[in-house]
Each structure stands twice: as C-alpha cells, then as structure tokens.
Amino acid sequence: MPAAFELTHVSVERSGKALLDDVSWTVGEGERWVVLGPNGAGKTTLLQVIGAMLHPTKGTVEILGDTLGQVAVAELRTRIGHTSTKVADRIPPAESVRDAVLSAAHAVTGRWHEEYDEEDLARAEQILGEWGVSALAGRTFGTLSEGERKRVLIARALMTDPELLLLDEPGAGLDLGAREDLLASLEMLSRADDSPVLVMVSHHVEEIPVGFTHVLLMRDGKVVAQGPLETTLTADNLGVTFGQRIALDRAGGRYAARRAAYGRRADRSHQTGDTA
Numbered sequence: 001m002p003a004a005f006e007l008t009h010v011s012v013e014r015s016g017k018a019l020l021d022d023v024s025w026t027v028g029e030g031e032r033w034v035v036l037g038p039n040g041a042g043k044t045t046l047l048q049v050i051g052a053m054l055h056p057t058k059g060t061v062e063i064l065g066d067t068l069g070q071v072a073v074a075e076l077r078t079r080i081g082h083t084s085t086k087v088a089d090r091i092p093p094a095e096s097v098r099d100a101v102l103s104a105a106h107a108v109t110g111r112w113h114e115e116y117d118e119e120d121l122a123r124a125e126q127i128l129g130e131w132g133v134s135a136l137a138g139r140t141f142g143t144l145s146e147g148e149r150k151r152v153l154i155a156r157a158l159m160t161d162p163e164l165l166l167l168d169e170p171g172a173g174l175d176l177g178a179r180e181d182l183l184a185s186l187e188m189l190s191r192a193d194d195s196p197v198l199v200m201v202s203h204h205v206e207e208i209p210v211g212f213t214h215v216l217l218m219r220d221g222k223v224v225a226q227g228p229l230e231t232t233l234t235a236d237n238l239g240v241t242f243g244q245r246i247a248l249d250r251a252g253g254r255y256a257a258r259r260a261a262y263g264r265r266a267d268r269s270h271q272t273g274d275t276a
C-alpha cells in the first residue's frame with residue numbers, strides 16, 4: 001500500500017529548541033491515526049508539517065507523493081483538509097456558516113469576490129447536511145457554540161474532498177454529549193469507503209473514535225512509540241508519554257485512562273475482560 005505521507009528524521013528547531021526531534025513516521029492509505037501527548041509535546045507542530053504549513057529544519061517530508069521543498073505547497077494544501085483553532089481564528093466572526101464552508105473551495109477564509117459554481121454550492125450544502133449543521137447555514141460563525149463550531153470546521157475541511165484530513169484536538173471544549181456526537185460522526189467517516197487518511201491530535205484516550213487503527217505517542221518533540229492501537233496504546237507507553245503510572249481500560253472499542261493506584265499493576269484494573 002502506498003504511503004500517504006512519510007517523515008524521515010524530521011526536526012523542527014526554533015530559538016535553539018527542538019520542537020520536533022528526529023521524527024520518522026510513515027502513514028499508509030486507509031490508516032486512521034491518533035497522535036497523543038502532553039501539552040507542549042510538539043503535536044501541533046507535527047500536524048503543521050504534515051499539512052505542508054511548516055518546513056522542517058532537518059529531514060525529508062513526502063506528502064501524497066510530493067516532497068516538501070520540491071513542490072508548490074499551495075497546490076498540495078488543496079489536497080489536505082486541516083482543522084485547528086488557528087483555522088477557526090482566521091474565519092471572520094461575521095462570516096455565514098455556509099460561506100465559511102464554501103470558501104474552502106478557494107482555500108480562503110472570508111468570502112470576498114471569488115466565483116463559486118453550482119457544484120461548489122451543492123457540495124457545501126451536502127457537507128453541511130452530512131455534518132448535521134444545515135440548520136446553521138445562515139448563522140454567523142462567531143455566534144456558534146464550541147460543538148457547532150467544531151462540526152462546521154470539519155465540514156469546511158472536507159469541502160474539497162481531501163485525500164488527507166488533519167484534526168487538531170477536535171474534541172477540546174466539548175461537553176459529553178457533543179463529544180460523543182462528534183466521535184460517532186468520526187467513526188462513520190473513518191468507516192466510509194471514500195474516507196481520507198485521518199490523523200487526529202488529542203490529549204485524551206477517551207477521544208479516540210472507534211475505527212481508528214494506529215497511535216503515535218509523543219513527548220518533548222520525540223516519538224515515544226508508534227504502531228497499531230492494540231499493541232502500542234498500552235499503560236506502560238502512556239506512562240512514559242505522560243510521566244506517570246497510568247491504568248488503561250478498554251470497552252466497546254473505546255479507551256479510558258487514569259492515574260494508577262500506587263503499587264498496583266498499571267494495566268489490570270477493570271471488569272469487562274476487554275483489557276488494553
């Protein structure tokens with residue numbers, strides 16, 4: 001299976017500090033990855049590199065068959081959907097939800113004098129419907145709740161039918177119901193035949209949607225572990241990543257983590273028999 005992207009010995013340095021430190025990572029077609037790590041681990045920086053928004057200080061980056069540094073990034077970026085608070089901050093608060101999604105067709109935030117054809121308009125309506133936000137189409141982006149905003153941002157990221165979808169903390173700030181709604185939608189997306197390759201950044205194992213296949217664990221700009229969820233998302237690896245003893249449970253394909261009680265084995269602590 002061809003790689004969707006491949007990072008080889010990638011480092012990003014700023015002010016003498018390594019934000020990413022010798023990261024090598026290959027993601028194949030059909031894979032759904034979650035990137036986990038504590039605050040400041042370098043997760044957003046990593047997503048910026050994969051999104052062709054940031055060039056590494058060292059190493060090589062191949063994305064969708066192109067090599068960063070040898071390709072027009074503006075063209076490459078149209079093949080990548082990217083949601084993050086940075087994207088949300090660029091959308092004018094007075095922009096309608098419909099236009100916030102539609103304007104992704106021209107890779108702009110804030111509709112101006114661009115021309116949109118019937119196909120663009122139909123695609124925007126379709127994607128608003130698929131993400132359950134059609135009723136909000138006429139509202140202004142600035143009036144949305146956090147949960148509504150997250151769904152609109154994903155709809156916007158999917159507007160151009162990207163081959164790669166990057167989600168930076170899509171569950172942050174959501175209440176329990178909104179988080180579960182979002183996870184159900186991401187599970188459906190991950191199972192769809194025409195789904196893009198998915199990479200989601202999170203702080204919490206509880207936010208890993210069913211259907212995700214792989215995990216990359218980061219700390220201090222370095223990869224702690226990477227591989228299939230079943231074998232890589234372990235209490236021991238989480239313990240190293242977050243710097244504490246962790247107990248990890250799995251039930252119904254979902255995960256839950258907490259600090260392990262002192263003196264107990266970290267990964268033996270639940271009743272379902274579905275231990276991770």
Ligand SMILES: Nc1ncnc2c1ncn2[C@@H]1O[C@H](COP(=O)(O)OP(=O)(O)OP(=O)(O)O)[C@@H](O)[C@H]1O
Pocket residue numbers: 014015017019037038039040041042043044045046
């Ligand atoms: N331009 C910069 N110059 C120096 N340090 C930077 C710069 N940009 C980011 N950093 C630092 O790099 C580290 C990694 O940042 P990054 O945002 O990638 O982490 P993160 O894992 O996404 O964090 P969080 O979970 O808190 O969002 C942080 O310590 C941050 O302060």
